[in-house]
Amino acid sequence: MPFVIFVTMFLILPTMNIIIGAFQTADGSFTFQNIIDLQNGTIPSSYWISVKISVASAALGCAIGFAMAAAVVFGAVPGWIKSPLLTFSGVASNFAGVPLAFAFLATFGPVGLVTLFLRNNFGIVLQRDLGFSILSFWGLTVTYLFFQIPLMILIIAPALEGLKKEWREAAEVLGATATQYWRMVAFPILFPSLLGTFALLFANAFGAVATAIALTGSSLNIVPIQLYAQIRGDVLGNPHLGYAMAFGMIVVTAVANIIYIWLRIRAERWLK
Amino acid sequence: MSIWARIAGWAALIFGLLYFFVPLGGLFEFSLKARRGVYSLDAYASVFADPQFQQTFGYSVIMALVTIVIGILIVVPTAYWVRLKMPWARPYVEFLTLMPLVIPAIVIVFGYIRLYNTSSWLPLTGSVMGTNILLAFGYTILALPYMYRAVDTGLRTIDVATLTEAAQSLGAGWATILGRVILPNVIPAVLSGAFLTFAIVIGEFTLAALLDRPAFGPYLQRVGANKAYEPFALSVIAFAITWGCLALIQLVSRFSKTAPRKA
Numbered sequence: 001m002p003f004v005i006f007v008t009m010f011l012i013l014p015t016m017n018i019i020i021g022a023f024q025t026a027d028g029s030f031t032f033q034n035i036i037d038l039q040n041g042t043i044p045s046s047y048w049i050s051v052k053i054s055v056a057s058a059a060l061g062c063a064i065g066f067a068m069a070a071a072v073v074f075g076a077v078p079g080w081i082k083s084p085l086l087t088f089s090g091v092a093s094n095f096a097g098v099p100l101a102f103a104f105l106a107t108f109g110p111v112g113l114v115t116l117f118l119r120n121n122f123g124i125v126l127q128r129d130l131g132f133s134i135l136s137f138w139g140l141t142v143t144y145l146f147f148q149i150p151l152m153i154l155i156i157a158p159a160l161e162g163l164k165k166e167w168r169e170a171a172e173v174l175g176a177t178a179t180q181y182w183r184m185v186a187f188p189i190l191f192p193s194l195l196g197t198f199a200l201l202f203a204n205a206f207g208a209v210a211t212a213i214a215l216t217g218s219s220l221n222i223v224p225i226q227l228y229a230q231i232r233g234d235v236l237g238n239p240h241l242g243y244a245m246a247f248g249m250i251v252v253t254a255v256a257n258i259i260y261i262w263l264r265i266r267a268e269r270w271l272k
Numbered sequence: 273m274s275i276w277a278r279i280a281g282w283a284a285l286i287f288g289l290l291y292f293f294v295p296l297g298g299l300f301e302f303s304l305k306a307r308r309g310v311y312s313l314d315a316y317a318s319v320f321a322d323p324q325f326q327q328t329f330g331y332s333v334i335m336a337l338v339t340i341v342i343g344i345l346i347v348v349p350t351a352y353w354v355r356l357k358m359p360w361a362r363p364y365v366e367f368l369t370l371m372p373l374v375i376p377a378i379v380i381v382f383g384y385i386r387l388y389n390t391s392s393w394l395p396l397t398g399s400v401m402g403t404n405i406l407l408a409f410g411y412t413i414l415a416l417p418y419m420y421r422a423v424d425t426g427l428r429t430i431d432v433a434t435l436t437e438a439a440q441s442l443g444a445g446w447a448t449i450l451g452r453v454i455l456p457n458v459i460p461a462v463l464s465g466a467f468l469t470f471a472i473v474i475g476e477f478t479l480a481a482l483l484d485r486p487a488f489g490p491y492l493q494r495v496g497a498n499k500a501y502e503p504f505a506l507s508v509i510a511f512a513i514t515w516g517c518l519a520l521i522q523l524v525s526r527f528s529k530t531a532p533r534k535a
Contacts (some may be wrong), residue, residue, distance in 0.1 A: 001350065001353070002346060002349070002350075003346055003349075003350035003365070003515075004345075006346055006409075007368050007371075007413075007416075008361070009409075010376070010380075010384075010409045011368070011371055011380065011413050013383070013387060013505050014380055014382075014383020014384050015375055015379065015383055015385050016382045016515075018379055018382055018383045018386070021386065040335065041402070053367070061400075063355070064284070064287070064288060064291075065288075067280070067283055067284035067288075068284050068288040069284070070284070071280070071282070071284045071285050072281075073387075074281070077278075077281050077282055077285050081285070085285075087522060088292070090518070091514070091515060091518040092292060097475045097476070097477060097489065097510075098489055098492045098493050098496070098506035098507070098510075099299075099475060099492065099506075099511055099514075100409065100478050100512040101294060101387050101496075102293055102299060102492075102496060102503050102506075103295040103298065103299040103505050103507060103511075104298075104502075104505035106295070106298040106301070106302035106303070106504050106507075107294060107295045107297075107298030107299070107436065108298075111302075112298055112302070113294070113297065113298035113301055114294065114298065116294065118413065145291070146292070148292070149288060149291065150292075162468075178274075189485050202478045203374070206376070207376030207377070207378070209376070209377065209477070209478045210475075210477035210478055210489065210493075211376050213477070213493065214477070214492075214496055224376070224378055226384070227378055227476075228378060228481075231378070231381075231382055231385065232429065235421050240384070243382075243386075244379070246379045246382050249376050249379055250374075250375055250376070250379055252375055253374055253375070253376060254375075257373075259373045260503030266439070267452075271500055
């Protein structure tokens with residue numbers, strides 16, 4: 001089948017090649033040295049900051065996305081909002097990339113819309129008074145949220161709709177308060193979905209390259225940016241160390257995705 | 273529903289909507305500020321006058337169209353064949369099509385550079401045409417999850433087995449069945465996959481930049497590093513195209529819903 005050949009040639013083989021390269025020395029013999037060498041220089045700090053950004057944007061994305069999805073699903077706001085919101089989320093969740101970086105630069109950058117608004121009307125200078133810069137950890141996190149929140153809404157809305165009315169009624173008949181219902185019924189059912197979506201959001205942020213490069217250039221040392229520089233010019237001085245870095249990225253995103261799939265299977269038991 | 277829950281719901285929704293629309297507004301406003309003190313379309317004029325814009329944009333549009341054609345040629349027969357003859361293979365094929373979401377694009381292209389460089393068995397990056405082909409294949413991989421899901425959903429709504437048998441009994445070969453029976457039936461699904469592919473390819477940065485092709489994404493990044501207002505105007509254009517594509521998907525899916533269909 002052409003499909004199998006195509007996927008093998010342009011997806012599986014290149015990936016395998018990187019993985020194998022991560023365990024090879026320059027002359028092709030097997031080694032763990034590249035993986036061990038990941039502990040050197042700026043690499044651990046770049047992984048650490050990447051993980052921090054991914055965790056922060058995934059956690060905030062989960063929280064805000066959950067609140068919005070809940071508002072729509074449980075009827076706190078008029079019902080007609082739901083369909084446009086879901087459509088919009090489908091669009092925005094795909095919208096990472098260079099233009100997104102410019103949108104946030106134009107909004108929170110040194111002469112951005114919000115920056116100027118705060119300065120002219122309230123005398124607050126983002127950079128000086130709040131320590132906020134679009135080129136920093138928080139800047140990148142805030143930007144990533146633009147595609148994280150919609151992704152959360154898309155995935156969690158069906159799960160919230162799967163919460164059966166009967167469960168709430170049953171809980172109420174048994175004398176449960178709203179808090180008790182949420183803590184002891186709804187939350188345990190939703191927990192796998194929430195954690196699984198968190199893992200997916202994490203992987204999503206971890207692999208984002210274009211937004212980060214357009215936004216910060218090379219001023220923030222996250223893994224995708226460092227790998228990008230390595231591919232362009234071998235800045236680490238050892239090609240196989242680059243493969244090891246790429247391998248590390250695959251491991252992180254793969255683990256996050258396995259958690260997502262596993263928890264999703266668990267969550268779906270309740271949502272039939 | 274208590275009054276507090278209602279207030280909290282509205283607060284969450286309004287916060288979220290502000291979050292989505294303020295950056296878009298900021299982007300648009302900034303792109304109009306090229307002339308001091310007044311709003312103007314100077315940045316847009318300067319962008320459209322730039323021959324590099326026309327070249328890179330044209331290049332990306334062509335790449336997007338090529339990618340869509342390759343995607344259709346690969347995905348439609350596969351999804352059809354899996355539905356018809358190899359239902360047991362569906363989970364595996366689905367898993368494969370989801371892999372591009374797991375493996376970061378930067379890792380895939382890293383593999384391309386290593387596997388298809390000038391000294392390898394298939395030196396695709398050795399020539400301009402070869403690199404273009406490699407880039408189109410790479411884009412096809414990136415778009416695979418969306419394309420496959422769209423087409424598979426489309427196939428679910430038609431009776432593949434009956435249609436195939438009917439066509440066969442009338443003497444049609446496989447190419448005729450696929451091209452003249454199956455494809456027309458799933459055209460709305462294919463179109464929605466195609467528009468999504470188009471939107472992805474137009475703004476894509478990582479692959480094009482690392483394969484050193486003159487596409488729109490890297491051009492946008494380069495302009496962003498060198499000019500003040502033009503990149504913002506370009507971003508507005510990129511946004512408009514993406515949202516246009518996705519609006520078309522909505523339109524197509526709505527259109528196909530009203531069309532009569534047997535289960």
